[in-house]
Amino acid sequence: MSRLVPLEKEVQRAVVKLCRSVGCIVKSTSQARASKVALGLPDLLVFCPNQSAFFFFEVKRPGGKQSAEQAAFERLAVQSGIPYGIGGVGGMLLSLKHVARLGLVVPPGAVLPGDRVSLPGPQG
Numbered sequence: 001m002s003r004l005v006p007l008e009k010e011v012q013r014a015v016v017k018l019c020r021s022v023g024c025i026v027k028s029t030s031q032a033r034a035s036k037v038a039l040g041l042p043d044l045l046v047f048c049p050n051q052s053a054f055f056f057f058e059v060k061r062p063g064g065k066q067s068a069e070q071a072a073f074e075r076l077a078v079q080s081g082i083p084y085g086i087g088g089v090g091g092m093l094l095s096l097k098h099v100a101r102l103g104l105v106v107p108p109g110a111v112l113p114g115d116r117v118s119l120p121g122p123q124g
Helices: 010-023 068-079 089-098
Strands: 025-028 044-048 051-059 086-087 116-118
Touching: 010 025, 010 044, 010 051, 010 086, 010 089, 044 086, 044 089, 051 068, 068 086, 086 089
Parallel strands: 051 086
Antiparallel strands: 025 044, 044 051, 086 116
């Protein structure tokens, strides 16, 4: 029987590929097993030098849930002026559109439940 929901590492590969295709540089903080060294630290640091943009991104497979530590880190990041995206390819498309202002068109159906970006300021 085939698996319907992709593994998180498969989602992460697709997200990183998307970022690189638009000229962004991605640094991964994800670990094969939980180390408990930096609870809540997002999986990816995304640098878009051509747009002078930076944001954190937490990769989640469809149906994946954010931990309490990850939610706390998201609040801290946004309160500190750093955008924070979460989800899969849809969440990354939203992040690239709203943070890096790449003018991307987000296709219908690309954004799944849980895909989102939190922005600093009044709109965050």
